[in-house]
Amino acid sequence: MHISCNNQFAQLSLLDCFASNFENGNLDAARETVPQAEWDLEIRGDTNNSKYRVWFYFAVSNVKNKQVCIFNVINFSKGRSLYREGMTPLVRSTKRTHWQRIPSRNSFYYKSPKHKMNYVLSFIFEFDNEDEEYFFAYSFPYTYSDLQKYLYQIESRKLSFCKRELLCKTILQRRVDLLVIGKDPRGTRNSLSQIESRRGERRRVVFVSARVHPGESPASYMCHGLIEFLLSSTPLAQLLRKHITFMIVPMLNPDGVFLGNYRTAFCGLDLNRQ
Incomplete structure (x- = not known):
């Protein structure tokens, strides 16, 4: 399944899985590469200047309890990143509103042969409450x-x-x-x-x-x-x-x-x- 969206304020999924239709949100497309387990994600380029693609901030809903997913952010516009130095993305949920870092053992930043040797951020996350919406971000949002x-x-x-x-x-x-x-x-x-x-x-x-x-x-x-x-x-x-x-x-x-x-x-x- 490939979900694409050119409007940053529109819902990204007919299944209500991915969204970035909120303030400061950014996600352009999501492609399911392994059913219910792995997704390739694309960042939307900056407004009126698509060459900058670094910031991401999106929501995931309609998940299952104990569902483990791999998310691959595949289209960063630059390779130099603090992710190379050990920084990891952030997560929160609707009931647990404080941002927490994905554990370093579950986050990887690397050159991917599958993606023309571009840098890819892959992180693994296990959802624990199907009634919550989860948010993932490049860094701590301040809107x-x-x-x-x-x-x-x-x-x-x-x-x-x-x-x-x-x-x-x-x-x-x-x-x-x-x-x-x-x-x-x-x-x-x-x-x-x-x-x-x-x-x-x-x-x-x-x-x-x-x-x-x-x-x-x-x-x-x-x-x-x-x-x-x-x-x-x-x-x-x-x-x-x-x-x-x-x-x-x-x-x-x-x-x-x-x-x-x-x-x-x-x-x-x-x-x-x-």
């Missing part, structure tokens, strides 16, 4: 909605030293947010390196951004941790806020993140090369 929820929580705290601003909107009308953290976040900006407070003090600026490449989801977790620290009441955080203004763009490419792209924005461009 646009995750960020918006977090920024709303920050905004609701009404901190005097933190201001959320709308920097701009994307082609698809998603927010590109800016967080300004410091002693006087509503001061006047004279340059990228300095800001003038309402009392005329000049303050140094530190600019931080994340997720220019949507597939680099660990950057969002690092940025999240940095924000948490800078908003904390620890003496060091208070000292930094007193002398420095931090300008943070937590997600530079929200369209790419939402669409499940690896490197580009909706327009197909790598924003880090513009």
Whole structure:
């Protein structure tokens, strides 16, 4: 059986087995090579730029208890990967929502003679509850909605030293947010390196951004941790806020993140090369 889909928001299987029709999802096709046991999977290329194929995030349902499956991701666009260094894909389910890594003994990254010596990621998984839906991902997902929820929580705290601003909107009308953290976040900006407070003090600026490449989801977790620290009441955080203004763009490419792209924005461009 070969299941193919050119629309990332459509269901991938008439049998309701595979899906990527959710935020940040990516899977283009699945071919059953051994009935009910092994599948070759293809990643959808980035929107309007199909040469980038690295990020995957998909769901599997309609499984059987104790069913063991082998999944082969066969069309990565590059061979260099942390999978070569021991990284493994992630899994969660509808009832067990915390991501866990596939054990290294069940994950393999190798050049496959069956696939023109391209690099293939193969991993083995045993399903244990036929009533659950299972999700598999390249790395820990951190979605646009995750960020918006977090920024709303920050905004609701009404901190005097933190201001959320709308920097701009994307082609698809998603927010590109800016967080300004410091002693006087509503001061006047004279340059990228300095800001003038309402009392005329000049303050140094530190600019931080994340997720220019949507597939680099660990950057969002690092940025999240940095924000948490800078908003904390620890003496060091208070000292930094007193002398420095931090300008943070937590997600530079929200369209790419939402669409499940690896490197580009909706327009197909790598924003880090513009």
